[in-house]
Amino acid sequence: MHEMGIVMHLAKTLDELAEEQNIAKIGSVTLQVGEVSGIMTDLFTDAWDYFKVRHPVLSESQLKLETIKAYTFCENCGKTYETVRFGKTCPYCESGETYLVTGNQCIIKEIEAEENEEGQ
Numbered sequence: 001m002h003e004m005g006i007v008m009h010l011a012k013t014l015d016e017l018a019e020e021q022n023i024a025k026i027g028s029v030t031l032q033v034g035e036v037s038g039i040m041t042d043l044f045t046d047a048w049d050y051f052k053v054r055h056p057v058l059s060e061s062q063l064k065l066e067t068i069k070a071y072t073f074c075e076n077c078g079k080t081y082e083t084v085r086f087g088k089t090c091p092y093c094e095s096g097e098t099y100l101v102t103g104n105q106c107i108i109k110e111i112e113a114e115e116n117e118e119g120q
Helices: 002-020 041-052
Strands: 023-034 062-068 071-074 080-082 098-102 106-115
Touching: 002 023, 002 041, 002 106, 041 062, 062 106
Parallel strands: 023 062
Antiparallel strands: 023 106, 071 080, 071 098
């Protein structure tokens, strides 16, 4: 289950960001997850809920997930198509000369946070 590893890395990154930016508490994190990233969102949410309580800045935070659609480009005919629907073979020319353009990433889109008060 690589979701736990990703959440652990995300929590560490957010801890470091909080320290650098003088953040007292993170209210929510919006994460964009590609539909062919291999991340199972239900397991990811469970891992988030497990790890957030171990990070004071994240303890009350909410995880918001958005899906990034996957698209593949065909080098043979130059068209782009939905990856999940058609796979590696181009539905227009049936070529296998294709590559994934988007949909396998995991990106922090937005963080809602409260700054520490001056002097704390």
